[in-house]
Amino acid sequence: MTMTIGSTPAPNANVLTDKPSKTQVDYQSFLRLLVAEMKNQDPTNPMDSTQYVAQLASFSQVEQSVQINTKLDQLLQASSLSQAGALIGRTVASADGTLSGKVAEVRIMSDGIVAVLDNGESVVMGPGVVIKPGEA
Template sequence: MQVNTTTSQYSASSSSSTSSAGSSLDYDAFLKLFMAEMKNQDPTAPTSSTEYIAQFATFSQVEQSMQTNTKLDGLLSSLALSQADGIIGRTLTTEDGSLSGQVTAVRIVNGGALADLDTGKSVVLGPGVIIT
C-alpha cells in the first residue's frame, strides 16, 4: 500500500492474498486495507460513514457470491458423480464415430466429466456423445 501523506490518498498494491482459484482479497486483507484507510484519512475532510458502510456491503456481497459459486461447484460435481453410475458398463460413441468403447470409469475434472473407455481412451462427456 502506498500512502501520499500530503493529500492522504492511497493506492493498494499487492494487498491481495493468493487462493487456489487465483488472486483475491480475503476478509483479513480487506480489514487491514480498511484500517489503513481510516488511519491515513485527511482529518479536515474525513470519509463519511456511509462510504464505509457501502464498502463493507460491497465486500460482503462479493464474499457471499464466492461462497455460492463454491457450493454450486460442489453440487454440480455431486450431480455428475451420481449420474456417472448410470453410464458405467454402457457403450459410448462419439458423434463422428471416431471413438467407441465400453465405459469402465467416470472421472470428474475441472472441465467436467471424463469417461474412461475399455480401449484406454478418455472422452469428455458432453454434447455429441452417444451412450447406448
C-alpha cells in the same frame, strides 16, 4: 469398475485449496485496509460514516458472491461425478460410430468426461455419442 479423476483441471475450474487466492479479499484484508484508510485520513476532513457503511455493505455483497460461486462450483463438480458414475456398465458408441463397447471406467478430464471401454479404447463423451443400457 473404477472411476478416476484426471489430474488436469478444467480451464475455468476453481480448485479448492487452503491457500487464499491473490485476487480474493477476506475480511481481515478489508479491516486492515479500512484501518490504514482511517489512520491516513485528513484530520480536518474525516471519513463520512455513510461512506464506511457503504464500503462495508459492498464488501459483504462481494463476499457473499464469492461464497455462492464456490458452492455452485462444488454443485457442478458433484453433478459431473454423478453423471460419470452413471455411465459405468452402459454401452456407448462414439459420434462417428467407429468405437463401441461397454464402459469399464470413467475419467473426468479438462476436456470433459472420458469413458474407457472394456476393450481399452477411450470415448470422449460429447454431442453425438450414443449411450445404451448395459447388456445383462
